[in-house]
Amino acid sequence: MNANSPASDECPPPVRIERVPQERALEIEWSDGRVRRLALLGLRAECMCARCVDELTGERIADVEGLDPDVAIRDLSLVGNYALKIHWSDGHDTGLYTWAHLRRLCEGG
Numbered sequence: 001m002n003a004n005s006p007a008s009d010e011c012p013p014p015v016r017i018e019r020v021p022q023e024r025a026l027e028i029e030w031s032d033g034r035v036r037r038l039a040l041l042g043l044r045a046e047c048m049c050a051r052c053v054d055e056l057t058g059e060r061i062a063d064v065e066g067l068d069p070d071v072a073i074r075d076l077s078l079v080g081n082y083a084l085k086i087h088w089s090d091g092h093d094t095g096l097y098t099w100a101h102l103r104r105l106c107e108g109g
């Protein structure tokens with residue numbers, strides 16, 4: 001359950017997280033003013049849970065190609081103050097996205 005250790009001091013939490021369904025994106029605003037929209041499909045493909053990534057090898061075991069391109073967010077919840085849990089429309093809800101992970105995604109691409 002708690003394979004990813006909390007890294008709250010590694011990355012401050014976002015100040016705003018907003019769904020943008022018409023763009024199939026999640027908009028995240030950080031305390032330094034950076035605002036980025038992450039594509040939901042990319043976010044879904046980046047899930048780091050034990051069903052998606054082999055915990056020992058770090059290898060992605062989920063079939064990313066087979067993901068629903070129209071995947072949507074059914075629900076969002078905060079986990080402590082270090083991560084976001086996303087309940088996806090395809091039923092997947094075991095993944096946590098730590099702030100550090102989200103920040104990395106916002107800085108990439």
Ligand SMILES: [Zn+2]
Pocket residue numbers: 047048049050051052053092094095
């Ligand atoms: Zn997953």
